Amino acid sequence: MSDEGERGLDRRREMIEVSRAYFLEDKSKSDIAAELGMSRFRVARLIAEAREQGVVTITVNAGGVAADLSERVRQHLNLQRAVVVEAYGEPDEVRAAVGRAAGNHLGNTLKDGELLGLAWGRTLTDMVNSLDQLPRVDSVQLTGSIGSGLPNPVIELVRKTAEITGTPAKAIFAPFFIEDARTAAALRKQPEVAEVLSLFDRLDAAIVAVGSLNPRVTQVLEILPPHIQELLLGGGAQAEICGIPFTEDGDIVNPRFLRHTLSVSPDQLRRTPRVIAAVAGVAKAKSVLSVCRSGMVNEAVMDVGLAQALLALPRIHGRPRS
Template structure:
């Protein structure tokens, strides 16, 4: 056979493959129908359909966004030693994953918060998405756990607290102060301001806290980007792996650079670890080691995440979870 004839035969075969695939996958025609229409056996039709997938003529995508995976949840719950884990199917870019994880966290809170609780909220883009998707909540008081960072009002922790309080009808205690300042004396002065002091005074009553997780290595943190180059490198050299509410922890779950917290208007490390329920909302495989670190630190009792991060966490060694100071959760 000539090269030209061979090319023609190949072209005819591809055309037949495309036609069979269109009739089967788009028009819902049966293999028997297609065989009769094309004058070939149904076994030939089956081979054409397999070839269509192998050649990329047909690609199949399962749209499962928003669905939970109970089997994966159970495996990860045991692997991390947490009280609860929620794993949601999520796809798209980083912003889309944050939105889907945030929406799932909103559903979890809506189903589990009880009247009379005190809800503490940190900040972050995932929590912004959560606050926008919340169903009506039982009446709970809401307190901001950190000062603010950046100038985007939509992602401000003050705005997150306001939205959540509107959904619950409870008292809102925002913190109208920056998260990080230049020195410990300025931070101490801000903590003494009446409105700030009123919020800080509620930290011991928080029953449920919701936090996002910042990864420092690899870099996936808004706080990290706001710190000067020299200090950033100094903290990384000290072993910072992750942060929750500006609390910096190492791979083994130890608090790193406590002097940095002295310059922050935020909940203290021991106060956070004493909260009975801490829900961390995070997505994306890059945050696996950061999530493992905050679990080891006792800064997370529950996790809301996506499949990619869940599978990345399962690829790491199991996590031994410490109890909080004083008594077990």
């Protein structure tokens, strides 16, 4: 084969490798560039060429629900409800479609007067940004704030939801993670914080995002000190919801970590009648299985690719959490 032919094959191999990481593993262009030792612009060019040359073909469905697949996932994960939305394509597009489907699910199943807990994450941001109506439910923030920027993304989710419902909302104006456990305990006793935390015992529903710690597809780790990150990962952390870390088997990693957080507790989530996970991307399959094994989630909204990846993993047996 000529040198030109060899170069063409190498280029095609690069397109396939980059495209697989971007479209199937839900990795960002920056992460792919770092892993493969190339610039982000080269990654973007390879993705664009892959689409132009037909190495990658994309079909985006308008967001219909795959009823049969939804039922298979519900049974496989031992859930009360599952919604699988027919969304394919680039990670941002799929996540937005799952967010819209999660919003529709809430709109169709919540009742006036209920109390809804809201976690945070990119899928939930897409959900709230796509909402135009909800039943008249009160809403409450399930975790403390992330970062110090304004507007804060966690508080914004609750604020925007309250604008849509026209009903009261409660936010935690304190950080999610506090280095000193005694300071965290003191914050929990502050009247304005204690008032919000007490609402977690009255939740009718909670909608949460699922973070993957292995592979890393989460924003939680980035806000934690390096030694805390090492502690959680060294303890086998696979997934997180509301900042609560779980092992692959669904056990909580290092429960003492939770003494440093302002968040809904594992017991409060278990007592919540409906805990809905809104999650997108094949890369999060093992993490979704982990949180479902924990028994804290009993409903899920996801995309077709993630659903199919989950069906290839071991089934969860037993009766669904009521």
